[in-house]
Amino acid sequence: MKFPNPHTLEQIAKLIDCQFVGDSDIMVLGMNEIHVVEPGDIVFVDHPKYYDKALQSSATIVLINKAVDCPEGKALLISEDPFRDFNKLTNHFKPFKSSSVSISASAIIGENTIIQPNCFIGNNVTIGDNCVIHSNVSIYDDTVIGNNVTIHAGCVLGASAFYYKNRPEGFDQLQSGGRVVIKDNVDIGALCTIDKGVTGDTIIGEGSKLDNQIQVGHDTVIGKKCLIASQTGIAGCCIIEDEVTLWGQVGTTSGITIGKKANVLGQTGVTKSIEGGKSYFGTPIEESRVKLKELAYIKKIPEIIDQLKNK
Secondary structure, three states: OOOEEEEEHHHHHHHHHHHHEEOOOEEEEEEEEOOOOOOOOEEEOOHHHHHHHHHOOOOOOOEEOOOOOOOOOOEEOOOOOHHHHHHHHHHOOOOOOOOOEEOOOOOEEEEOEEEEOOOEEEEOOOOOOOOOEEOOEEEEOOOOEEOOOOEEOEEEEEEEEOOOOOOOOOOEEEOOOOOOEEOOOOEOHHHHOOOHHHOOOEOOOOOOOOOOOOOEOOOEEEEEOOOEOOEEEOOOOEOOOOEEEEEEOOOEEOOOEEEOOOOEEEOEEOOOOOOOEEEEEEOOOEEHHHHHHHHHHOOOHHHHHHHHHOO
16 A cells, blocks of 8 residues: 655654654655555564564565664664554555445546446445446445456445454454456356455456455465456465366355465365366365375275174
8 A cells, every 4th residue: 555645764754753763854655564565665563573574575564563784775664563553554545434425426437337226335336347347336545446347236335344353352453455356258146245455456367257245355466367257265465377267155264375277176275275277175185186085995994893893
């Protein structure tokens, strides 16, 4: 997430009332999670296990809960609670804006696009040409939709990330300031939910087709010409490469990569990253030819036991 205008390190420190280490005039361009940070960004870290990863990342500014040695060319923001202060920055630069109309005046809707009744289209949404948005679709702020996109009834694009910190008083949500981006020629079935990124984009690639009742988590990137069948649940921060097929009721863990042209059979639990160009099945996931052979062997166990008893 980039800021509307650059800020100095000192200005950012004042916003969240914390100390800093580094040149006060370092320019801060935005804020991002560790997997999408760029030079000029702030990244936060609040556990020693991840200090090195954050300090050695592309981020220029590290929002951290302990004073540590600062790498050359970087800066630190020393905070008692980086999670809380990251949320403060999100709420400052990307505050929630309520709406009292069904289609925001700031929304841009292309030529020959049809919006069916009872839809909600939020602030700064962009929808391309020749799209069809069916009834009761909710499109949250800042969503970008390309040309020739069809979205069926009851979908929600841009809900908050399912990302919480467990505190003694309850769960504290990490605020979402990212977007949903739908590329050209995408079809989205009824009752699908696509969460926006925490700071980056959740992306559905060109020509991909989603069946009904699919969940796509925050910051996940789905490639071109993917086919995703009903009741599939894709967790946050996944990479689904081009021409992947996910059959019904597939579920994934977060942060995995599914390689190009992989074929994942129904009810598979994708618990780890998998190579492209192969077929997979089962939980834990295996190549389908291996897993199906194992299941065939399991069916023979009673027969083998009977043979052993009769010896």
